[in-house]
Amino acid sequence: xxxxxxxxxxxxxxxxxxxxxxxxxxxxxxxxxxxxxxxxxxxxxxxxxxxxxxxxxxxxxxxxxxxxxxxxxxxxxxxxxxxxxxxxxxxxxxxxxxxxxxxxxxxxxxxxxxxxxxx
Numbered sequence: 001x002x003x004x005x006x007x008x009x010x011x012x013x014x015x016x017x018x019x020x021x022x023x024x025x026x027x028x029x030x031x032x033x034x035x036x037x038x039x040x041x042x043x044x045x046x047x048x049x050x051x052x053x054x055x056x057x058x059x060x061x062x063x064x065x066x067x068x069x070x071x072x073x074x075x076x077x078x079x080x081x082x083x084x085x086x087x088x089x090x091x092x093x094x095x096x097x098x099x100x101x102x103x104x105x106x107x108x109x110x111x112x113x114x115x116x117x118x119x
Contacts, residue, residue, distance in 0.1 A: 001026060001027065001100065001117065002027040002028065002029065003026065003027070003028045003029075003098050003099060003100045003117070004028065004029050004031060004097075004098070004099040004100075005017075005018065005021060005028040005029065005030050005031065005096060005097070005098055006031045006033045006038065006093075006095060006096060006097040006098075006099070007030065007031070007032065007033060007095055007096045008032070008033050008034060008090065008091070008095050009032065011095060011096070013095070013096065013107070013108050014095055014096045014108075016108060017096045017098075017108040017113070018030075018096070020108070020110060020113065021098075021117075024114070024117065026117050028098070032090075033090035033091075033093055033095055033097070034089075034090035034091060035090075036090075037087060037088075037089065037090040037093075038086070038087060038090070038093065039087050040080070040083040040084045040086070040087040042087075043057065043083045043086050043087060043093075044079075044080075044083050046097070046099055046104045047083070047104075049099075049102070049103065049104045050103070050104035050105075050106060052104075052106060054079055054082055054083070055074065056094065056106050056107075057086060057093060057094055057106060058070065058074070058082075058086065058092060058093070058094060059091065059092055059093060059094045059095065060094075062091055062092065063091075064089060064091045064092055065092060070085075070092075094106050094107055095107070096108055098113070098116075098117070100116070100117075103116055
């Protein structure tokens, strides 16, 4: 299985997730989420594939999220506006992300990753 792994290399959770992928033998392509921020189209596709609420794609604990007051603004925005906002800065996107052919994992939950990525 080969997946796309989106990370922010300085993020400790991303480091743990990457180490888990490597020790679990999961083949992956690495992508820096800030240097190569996902587009609104990519995010929309991944969101639909994930089956999760769009809010789960926001890094709600991040400084940028808090500085922009998004907790109050997001409920007033439609889904396309939210996707376009996410596409403006990789630091707004919850990480790490793992994109597979028929799944998307948002954030690192080892048990969920083990279940989804088992060989």
